Amino acid sequence: AQSVTQLDSHVSVSEGTPVLLRCNYSSSYSPSLFWYVQHPNKGLQLLLKYTSAATLVKGINGFEAEFKKSETSFHLTKPSAHMSDAAEYFCVVSDPDNTGKLIFGQGTTLQVKP
Amino acid sequence: NAGVTQTPKFQVLKTGQSMTLQCAQDMNHNSMYWYRQDPGMGLRLIYYSASEGTTDKGEVPNGYNVSRLNKREFSLRLESAAPSQTSVYFCASRTYPRDRHYFGPGTRLLVL
Numbered sequence: 521a522q523s524v525t526q527l528d529s530h531v532s533v534s535e536g537t538p539v540l541l542r543c544n545y546s547s548s549y550s551p552s553l554f555w556y557v558q559h560p561n562k563g564l565q566l567l568l569k570y571t572s573a574a575t576l577v578k579g580i581n582g583f584e585a586e587f588k589k590s591e592t593s594f595h596l597t598k599p600s601a602h603m604s605d606a607a608e609y610f611c612v613v614s615d616p617d618n619t620g621k622l623i624f625g626q627g628t629t630l631q632v633k634p
Numbered sequence: 635n636a637g638v639t640q641t642p643k644f645q646v647l648k649t650g651q652s653m654t655l656q657c658a659q660d661m662n663h664n665s666m667y668w669y670r671q672d673p674g675m676g677l678r679l680i681y682y683s684a685s686e687g688t689t690d691k692g693e694v695p696n697g698y699n700v701s702r703l704n705k706r707e708f709s710l711r712l713e714s715a716a717p718s719q720t721s722v723y724f725c726a727s728r729t730y731p732r733d734r735h736y737f738g739p740g741t742r743l744l745v746l
Binding site for chain 2: 563
């Protein structure tokens with residue numbers, strides 16, 4: 521069965537410093553992995569998606585994630601945090617049965633301090 | 635092109651009442667999904683519909699029913715609401731083969 525584990529429920533950074541949000545996955549197949557962001561009282565927005573074309577995936581708003589098969593990880597990074605990055609972030613894996621079912625991690629709340 | 639729309643945005647129910655959450659998409663997608671979001675648990679799949687006329691259970695289907703009325707609309711019904719169903723409900727649809735999901739704005743449901 522597919523699953524994702526987000527290793528931190530809450531991350532706090534200062535504006536202008538790097539962001540690292542950690543995600544480990546469990547999958548029997550070559551997975552499709554996603555990062556979504558949810559700003560307070562808003563819907564979900566796709567940040568980026570990995571589909572085996574390249575291990576380093578660039579997303580929107582300066583975020584990127586690296587797929588490491590040996591470590592079963594898909595960590596999300598950004599070189600310099602903005603106040604507007606404060607939100608909840610979800611690491612997600614797609615069920616390999618091709619139904620499009622998504623399995624979400626528990627979420628990581630990113631706080632950005634001025 | 636409105637994407638995925640959901641109604642209502644917010645609803646308060648008493649225990650035992652029934653209601654239907656509506657979802658519609660105007661992108662001609664075959665697949666549609668209902669998720670619930672609870673604090674600290676991410677989103678969990680309730681039901682999904684791979685195409686018009688088909689529906690299947692997800693991870694947490696108990697207490698819910700769904701109807702895929704046509705290609706555009708996928709409704710979620712609570713026959714007898716319980717406080718444990720207090721949650722935020724998201725509808726989504728998916729393109730294929732590009733495998734991109736589009737989420738609605740959500741419905742906040744409070745069951746007293």
